[in-house]
Amino acid sequence: MRYDPLRELPATPGWKAGDVLVVFGELFGRGYANGIVDEARRAGMTLVGATVGRRDGSDGPLRPLNAEELAAAEANLGGRIVNVPLEAGFDLEAVDGGPSPAEQLKRLKGENWRELSFDQAALSASRAAGAARFERNAAAFAAQLATLVPAGANLLFVHTMAGGVPRVRSLLPLMTRLFRGTGEKHLASGPVWETELGRLWAASFEEVTARTFERLVAATAPLRTAGRKVRYVAYGYHGCEVLIGGRLTWQSYTPYLQGWAKKRLEQHAEEAWRDGVRATVFNSPEIWTNSSSLFSGVELSLYPLLTSISDAGRAKGGAAQAVADELRGRCAALLAPGTTLEAMLERADRFLSDPVMAPFRGLEAWPQHSTREEMELMLPASEEVLAFSADAKNTVAAELSRLVFGAVGRLMLAEAWEPVSPIRWLNHDVVAKRVVTA
Numbered sequence: 001m002r003y004d005p006l007r008e009l010p011a012t013p014g015w016k017a018g019d020v021l022v023v024f025g026e027l028f029g030r031g032y033a034n035g036i037v038d039e040a041r042r043a044g045m046t047l048v049g050a051t052v053g054r055r056d057g058s059d060g061p062l063r064p065l066n067a068e069e070l071a072a073a074e075a076n077l078g079g080r081i082v083n084v085p086l087e088a089g090f091d092l093e094a095v096d097g098g099p100s101p102a103e104q105l106k107r108l109k110g111e112n113w114r115e116l117s118f119d120q121a122a123l124s125a126s127r128a129a130g131a132a133r134f135e136r137n138a139a140a141f142a143a144q145l146a147t148l149v150p151a152g153a154n155l156l157f158v159h160t161m162a163g164g165v166p167r168v169r170s171l172l173p174l175m176t177r178l179f180r181g182t183g184e185k186h187l188a189s190g191p192v193w194e195t196e197l198g199r200l201w202a203a204s205f206e207e208v209t210a211r212t213f214e215r216l217v218a219a220t221a222p223l224r225t226a227g228r229k230v231r232y233v234a235y236g237y238h239g240c241e242v243l244i245g246g247r248l249t250w251q252s253y254t255p256y257l258q259g260w261a262k263k264r265l266e267q268h269a270e271e272a273w274r275d276g277v278r279a280t281v282f283n284s285p286e287i288w289t290n291s292s293s294l295f296s297g298v299e300l301s302l303y304p305l306l307t308s309i310s311d312a313g314r315a316k317g318g319a320a321q322a323v324a325d326e327l328r329g330r331c332a333a334l335l336a337p338g339t340t341l342e343a344m345l346e347r348a349d350r351f352l353s354d355p356v357m358a359p360f361r362g363l364e365a366w367p368q369h370s371t372r373e374e375m376e377l378m379l380p381a382s383e384e385v386l387a388f389s390a391d392a393k394n395t396v397a398a399e400l401s402r403l404v405f406g407a408v409g410r411l412m413l414a415e416a417w418e419p420v421s422p423i424r425w426l427n428h429d430v431v432a433k434r435v436v437t438a
């Protein structure tokens with residue numbers, strides 16, 4: 001892994017009407033993929049989407065979308081959805097009458113996470129069955145996609161899949177303690193990750209977050225024909241440089257338990273690249289989405305983007321300055337009476353620059369496990385900074401998140417035209433430049 005941030009805005013790409021952007025994953029209202037989809041639409045590209053499928057009840061069999069669900073998904077995307085269920089993972093996979101991982105996890109109670117052991121043969125069989133199902137469905141997806149892509153059209157695959165928390169209620173109390181616990185309720189992530197439970201959880205993350213990218217590249221090999229550009233991009237996370245005490249500094253949200261799977265995702269891009277496939281993971285900033293809003297505190301590093309944007313506006317002047325000023329005004333209008341953006345930014349910076357956080361700023365040591373001291377600093381800081389916004393449903397963090405996914409989408413679409421390496425970081429400096437530049 002080479003630390004390789006994108007520092008300058010990429011040249012205008014050559015994507016044109018008739019070229020096809022494929023979203024590999026579902027599109028939710030406030031997720032990262034919306035940015036690149038909007039940008040592709042502006043370029044006149046044809047949009048094709050995917051679905052993870054649905055299960056009736058909590059663990060019914062995986063099925064494609066019904067007519068009503070399909071129509072809603074296609075309206076949301078503004079394009080065709082290839083209706084093959086692409087749910088990844090193996091938590092609900094039962095093989096030959098053996099228990100599924102979710103079934104085995106029902107024995108999780110109270111403190112028994114330390115010694116809980118699993119039928120490893122059943123786990124291996126489930127994992128293999130989940131992988132085989134996904135590969136089968138990815139091949140069917142690719143075959144249907146081939147009929148939708150005109151000869152000579154360029155193709156951009158956008159991998160958005162991430163997840164894999166085993167879907168079982170018994171895990172919820174543990175998750176609350178891991179991600180929100182302070183005092184006696186705090187649970188450090190390290191000891192959990194060292195158990196059989198932790199290993200199962202990590203394997204589940206790997207299947208959904210990383211292996212799906214490898215399998216997408218493999219399944220779509222028949223589409224990589226001469227005479228067209230075929231590119232693959234994926235959203236990674238591997239920390240992000242933000243302004244701390246006025247200096248652009250690499251930092252990361254902790255505990256980011258998908259971190260090992262995200263490193264594996266990077267490896268898949270490197271391997272594809274070595275095989276001559278232009279696949280790039282774009283490590284992107286922390287924002288609020290359906291998937292991340294569970295993780296209180298993940299948004300704390302988003303606030304200094306406002307300062308980066310003001311700085312970028314000032315550096316360019318003219319219209320760029322006006323964009324930055326307008327955004328500041330929009331954010332100020334979201335604040336509770338009697339508060340200021342300056343005070344809000346000062347509170348976020350006090351957390352980010354706290355000496356307790358210094359050991360977490362090592363790129364080489366990433367991903368790191370949480371400590372009680374860190375969580376007890378982060379969780380109250382998150383609440384205090386959120387309280388600066390007048391309406392919990394319309395916050396500065398949500399406004400900045402929209403801005404980031406838009407800017408990241410523009411950067412990715414442009415850079416994917418002639419990518420130079422398999423792993424890039426999109427930090428606050430280049431996001432800010434993108435935001436203020438027309």
Ligand SMILES: NC(=O)c1ccc[n+]([C@@H]2O[C@H](COP(=O)([O-])OP(=O)(O)OC[C@H]3O[C@@H](n4cnc5c(N)ncnc54)[C@H](O)[C@@H]3O)[C@@H](O)[C@H]2O)c1
Nearest residue numbers: 025026031032087088161162163235237286287289291292
């Ligand atoms: N939110 C952040 O702070 C952040 C930061 C950096 C990178 N990312 C990455 O951006 C990408 C999009 O995430 P997002 O935060 O926009 O949230 P999101 O909830 O909009 O997207 C999550 C995606 O994962 C897919 N998915 C979930 N479970 C799946 C499963 N079992 N099988 C197949 N697909 C599954 C969903 O269909 C959806 O497309 C992810 O790779 C995420 O890790 C997010």
